Amino acid sequence: MIAEEIKKIHALLPQGVELCAVSKFHPADAVKEAYDAGQRIFGESRVQELLEKVKVLPSDIKWHFIGHLQTNKVRQLIGLTSLIESVDSIRLLELIDKESERAGVVTRVLMQLHVAREETKFGFYPEELLEYFSNRSFENLKATHICGVMGMASNTDDMSRVREDFRKIAATKEEILKIAPDLRGFDTVSMGMSGDWQIAVEEGANLVRIGTAIFGVRNY
Ligand SMILES: *Cc1c(COP(=O)(O)O)cnc(C)c1O
Numbered sequence: 001m002i003a004e005e006i007k008k009i010h011a012l013l014p015q016g017v018e019l020c021a022v023s024k025f026h027p028a029d030a031v032k033e034a035y036d037a038g039q040r041i042f043g044e045s046r047v048q049e050l051l052e053k054v055k056v057l058p059s060d061i062k063w064h065f066i067g068h069l070q071t072n073k074v075r076q077l078i079g080l081t082s083l084i085e086s087v088d089s090i091r092l093l094e095l096i097d098k099e100s101e102r103a104g105v106v107t108r109v110l111m112q113l114h115v116a117r118e119e120t121k122f123g124f125y126p127e128e129l130l131e132y133f134s135n136r137s138f139e140n141l142k143a144t145h146i147c148g149v150m151g152m153a154s155n156t157d158d159m160s161r162v163r164e165d166f167r168k169i170a171a172t173k174e175e176i177l178k179i180a181p182d183l184r185g186f187d188t189v190s191m192g193m194s195g196d197w198q199i200a201v202e203e204g205a206n207l208v209r210i211g212t213a214i215f216g217v218r219n220y
Contacts, residue, residue, distance in 0.1 A: 002030060003037035005214045010038065013208070017201055020064050020085075020190070022211030024049065025218040028056050034214065035061065041082070043209050047073040054080055066150075066209060068122050071095050078103050085110045085150040085190055085209075088122040090132065093144065100143035107144050110190055113151035115168045117161070123151065126172040133180045148188030149173045150207075153196055162196050163203060170204035 009019055022043040023031045031042055035058060044050040045067025054063065062082035069077065069086060077084070078099045087093050087109045100107040114123030124132075129149075132138070138146055149172060153165035169191050177186060192200025194213035201208065211218070 001216075002033040002214060006034050006037040006039050009210060009214065014201060016206055018207045020066070020207060020209045021214050022066065022193075022209050023053070023215060024067070024211065025220060026211075026215045028053050030215050031057055031061075043085070043211070047077050050080065051076065064209075075099050078107060079105050081107065083108045083110065083147065083188075086112045086122070088112045088114075088124065090137070093141075097141045097144040105143065108147050109144055110148050110150040110188055111146060113149050113169050113172055115165045115172075116152050116154040117156070126168065126175075129172060130175060130179060133176045133183075136180065138180070138183070146183070146186060148186055148190065149176075150188075150190035152191070152193070153200075159196075159199065163199050166191050166196075166200050166203035166205070 013019060018041060020041045020043040021034050021039050024045045031053060040060065041062045041064060043064045043066040050063060050065065063080060065077060065081050065084045066086050068088065069084065069092060071092060074095050084096065084107060096107055096109060111129055112123040113129065114125055149169060151169035153162040156162065170189050173189050177183060188207055189205050190207040190209060191205045192208040194210050197208040197210055
């Protein structure tokens with residue numbers, strides 16, 4: 001079942017759009033099944049769960065951290081991820097940078113945008129992020145590579161609202177590039193989940209994060 005869903009989604013995704021299979025709350029066996037079907041990028045939202053899976057699963061898996069990252073967990077996570085998608089404050093960004101430098105690694109991150117109505121309280125408002133880049137504060141980072149933006153659409157059946165949210169996320173990334181055209185490798189737009197990834201791709205996503213449609217419903 002998992003293998004079939006992975007293959008189906010791989011076949012549907014246009015060239016240049018990557019799949020992050022969101023395996024949070026699902027056992028390592030399920031990840032292995034997806035891995036054997038060719039999937040390599042997996043998303044986790046809790047540090048402890050990611051640490052446990054890293055121990056028992058193949059070392060060529062690219063782990064994406066997609067949940068709210070508490071500052072007291074940063075040190076444990078550094079060096080294990082291929083991408084931290086959910087940087088939601090400057091304080092967190094600076095801590096990731098400090099710990100990465102200390103560990104002698106470069107950490108790739110995305111800045112999480114807050115465009116959805118209500119939903120999560122995490123992420124930057126577009127204006128905050130534009131301000132961060134116009135101040136060129138990113139030049140102070142020593143061991144962090146900001147690779148783009150991540151965001152979620154409003155949790156609603158109103159698909160025009162969802163599309164509008166995705167459009168806002170993609171447009172913010174373009175505006176940042178206009179403000180700081182010398183930013184290198186700032187090209188990732190991570191948006192779209194099980195219920196709305198097709199719309200996200202239409203609006204410019206090049207990384208989608210899909211959990212339920214692959215692994216089934218989660219038991220929290
Ligand atoms: C859980 C989660 C997903 C996956 O959601 P599904 O609806 O199960 O596909 C995607 N992105 C983030 C940030 C998540 O926390």
